[in-house]
Amino acid sequence: MANVVTRFAPSPTGYLHLGHAHAALFAEREARSQGGTFLLRIEDIDRTRCRPEFETAIREDLTWLGLKWTGEVRRQSDHLHAYRDLVAMLNGMGLIYPCFCTRADIASAGNAPQGPDGPIYPGTCRALTHEARAKRIAGGNAYALRLDMAKAIAQTGRLTWRDLDAGEVVATPEEFGDVVLARKDTPTSYHLSVTHDDHLQSITLVTRGEDLRAATHVHRVLQALLGYPTPDYRFHPLLTDANGRRLAKRDHAETLRSLRDSGKTPAEVRALAGFS
Numbered sequence: 001m002a003n004v005v006t007r008f009a010p011s012p013t014g015y016l017h018l019g020h021a022h023a024a025l026f027a028e029r030e031a032r033s034q035g036g037t038f039l040l041r042i043e044d045i046d047r048t049r050c051r052p053e054f055e056t057a058i059r060e061d062l063t064w065l066g067l068k069w070t071g072e073v074r075r076q077s078d079h080l081h082a083y084r085d086l087v088a089m090l091n092g093m094g095l096i097y098p099c100f101c102t103r104a105d106i107a108s109a110g111n112a113p114q115g116p117d118g119p120i121y122p123g124t125c126r127a128l129t130h131e132a133r134a135k136r137i138a139g140g141n142a143y144a145l146r147l148d149m150a151k152a153i154a155q156t157g158r159l160t161w162r163d164l165d166a167g168e169v170v171a172t173p174e175e176f177g178d179v180v181l182a183r184k185d186t187p188t189s190y191h192l193s194v195t196h197d198d199h200l201q202s203i204t205l206v207t208r209g210e211d212l213r214a215a216t217h218v219h220r221v222l223q224a225l226l227g228y229p230t231p232d233y234r235f236h237p238l239l240t241d242a243n244g245r246r247l248a249k250r251d252h253a254e255t256l257r258s259l260r261d262s263g264k265t266p267a268e269v270r271a272l273a274g275f276s
């Protein structure tokens with residue numbers, strides 16, 4: 001059987017908490033239990049929220065926990081040109097259009113059906129003429145680049161992927177509508193960079209939390225468009241606090257550092273993260 005390659009791919013927007021420890025230990029176990037390889041990737045495309053000191057802290061905290069990754073750490077912000085090239089390629093395939101809408105525009109477009117990622121984009125800018133687009137761009141209006149999902153699906157046809165627990169899954173990317181592939185503030189997006197990097201790092205098994213299960217449908221369509229093979233997938237539950245709420249940075253979930261400072265050992269923290 002081929003070498004299993006997994007990865008942990010955090011964003012350096014804060015200190016790691018037990019939910020991250022669970023995700024990292026889960027990915028590492030999937031690799032190690034099969035004699036495979038575990039990699040680390042820093043997903044720092046959001047230049048306003050990511051900070052180098054959090055990246056340093058991620059490495060320190062994982063090392064303290066006893067996690068060892070193989071080889072160089074891939075940092076997404078070092079590869080923005082590569083994502084730009086991919087968007088240009090998809091544009092050449094006639095699948096991309098500029099979108100000038102603000103969040104408020106989309107919200108006020110009214111009764112937009114909800115997709116897995118929030119309201120489905122109503123397609124306002126898809127209908128703009130070439131001249132209208134050129135005029136707005138020349139006028140300095142900021143724009144994102146969206147994937148024309150209906151066209152993309154027409155090119156790829158029916159797609160499936162394998163969830164190691166649930167079996168074959170039929171991809172339903174239409175539920176997302178025209179996703180953003182390059183944001184106004186950065187020449188890529190989560191969906192594009194994660195799909196590209198999983199391919200470049202030869203990831204054979206993507207492990208991620210249940211909250212990102214749905215995103216896999218978008219990644220599957222991107223793999224097909226970009227000619228990338230499809231890895232297997234396995235999803236882990238999200239850890240919750242005493243009130244049943246999912247641990248999150250924004251709610252100030254207790255960090256691995258604070259657990260360490262309070263005298264907990266790595267083994268105790270691994271146990272708290274569900275890995276005794």
Ligand code: GLU
Nearest residue numbers: 009010011043194208212
């Ligand atoms: N960077 C993503 C996160 O922090 C995880 C990447 C993925 O599994 O798709 O939630």
